C-alpha cells in the first residue's frame with residue numbers, strides 16, 4: 001500500500017512541474033504594433049499598421065541592434081538587449097529599414113491611411 005502512496009506523490013510532483021513549465025518564446029504573443037528582434041532579424045520583418053500608430057521595436061535578442069530608416073526618416077540609437085525604440089508613423093506609405101550592424105537584417109513597416117479613430121478596420 002505504501003507504493004501506491006508514493007506513486008501518487010510522484011505523479012503529483014510531475015504534474016505540478018509540468019504545469020509551471022511554460023517557457024514561452026516571445027514570438028507569438030507580441031502586441032500588434034511591436035517588432036521584436038532575433039540575433040539577425042526583425043520579427044515580424046513586415047508589419048502593417050494604420051497611420052498615426054507608434055511602432056515599438058524591442059531588442060528581444062542577446063546582441064545589440066539598431067533601427068535605421070532607408071530614407072533617413074528615423075534612426076535609433078544602438079539598442080542593447082532589452083532596450084526599445086519607438087517611432088510614430090503619421091503618413092501612409094511603405095517604410096523600409098535596416099539594422100546597420102548586421103547586413104541583411106531588414107524590415108518593412110507598411111502604413112495604411114486609417115482616419116477612423118474607433119480602431120475598427122476600415123476600408
Ligand SMILES: [Cu+2]
Pocket residue numbers: 039040064065066099100101102105
Ligand atoms: Cu542587428
